[in-house]
Amino acid sequence: MGSVNCAGRNPVTVLREAIAGGVTMFQFREKGAGSLTGQAAYELARELQAVCREAGVPFIVNDDVDMAAVLGADGIHVGQEDAPAASLRSRLGHEAIVGVSAHSVEEAGRAIADGADYLGVGPMYPTLSKSDARPVQGPLLIQELRSHGITIPLVGIGGITPEKAPPVLAAGADGVSVISAISQAEEPGLAAAAFTALYGRAT
Numbered sequence: 601m602g603s604v605n606c607a608g609r610n611p612v613t614v615l616r617e618a619i620a621g622g623v624t625m626f627q628f629r630e631k632g633a634g635s636l637t638g639q640a641a642y643e644l645a646r647e648l649q650a651v652c653r654e655a656g657v658p659f660i661v662n663d664d665v666d667m668a669a670v671l672g673a674d675g676i677h678v679g680q681e682d683a684p685a686a687s688l689r690s691r692l693g694h695e696a697i698v699g700v701s702a703h704s705v706e707e708a709g710r711a712i713a714d715g716a717d718y719l720g721v722g723p724m725y726p727t728l729s730k731s732d733a734r735p736v737q738g739p740l741l742i743q744e745l746r747s748h749g750i751t752i753p754l755v756g757i758g759g760i761t762p763e764k765a766p767p768v769l770a771a772g773a774d775g776v777s778v779i780s781a782i783s784q785a786e787e788p789g790l791a792a793a794a795f796t797a798l799y800g801r802a803t
């Protein structure tokens with residue numbers, strides 16, 4: 601989530617509420633039309649990192665390896681067009697959480713060989729939060745990855761709402777990665793809680 605995803609509200613407030621609702625990991629993704637750059641992006645990242653620290657929630661940076669290194673982020677998320685996952689640990693330290701986007705069994709296999717800790721798999725459903733999103737894959741892709749023996753944590757992403765999350769979890773995902781359904785909700789805390797309520801429930 602970044603500043604452009606918060607329906608004009610302060611991202612710090614939105615994140616605080618989302619964490620109160622049960623969000624367990626946060627990714628700073630300052631991207632898209634109107635997003636902050638340079639110093640302003642760093643300032644926001646630092647504020648959001650402080651909120652995460654206070655709550656004991658891992659703070660992950662999307663794409664920007666330099667930012668992750670400068671801030672001492674807990675981890676980094678990279679896609680197929682970003683820095684190769686294999687190069688990240690030497691840059692960010694052995695403890696860093698490394699997430700990689702995967703859209704096929706082949707990409708997943710490569711990411712795991714490169715040392716990924718988890719895979720972001722999607723888009724599960726149509727999304728308005730990523731203008732260059734790949735074609736919708738649906739929960740079937742997660743099932744396919746599991747059927748190929750992939751056991752590392754998988755999170756579904758893309759257009760996921762509390763109503764659409766159960767098939768993603770039933771397909772074998774460990775969790776869901778969500779932007780708009782929480783950040784643009786009237787009450788981000790309640791929206792996050794609606795997701796939290798799904799975990800541990802038989803699907």
Ligand SMILES: Cc1ncc(COP(=O)(O)OP(=O)(O)O)c(N)n1
Pocket residue numbers: 627629631662663677678679680681682699700701719720721730755757777
């Ligand atoms: C958890 C998670 N999964 C997938 C993505 C998408 O990454 P990427 O394909 O590099 O696209 P951008 O987010 O960089 O536009 C993600 N960010 N997080």
Ligand SMILES: Cc1ncsc1CCOP(=O)(O)O
Pocket residue numbers: 722723726727728729730733757758759760777778779780781
């Ligand atoms: C970053 C990203 N990668 C694939 S879909 C997506 C956007 C997810 O946002 P939303 O939850 O609002 O659909």
Ligand SMILES: [Mg+2]
Pocket residue numbers: 662663677678679682
């Ligand atoms: Mg990326």
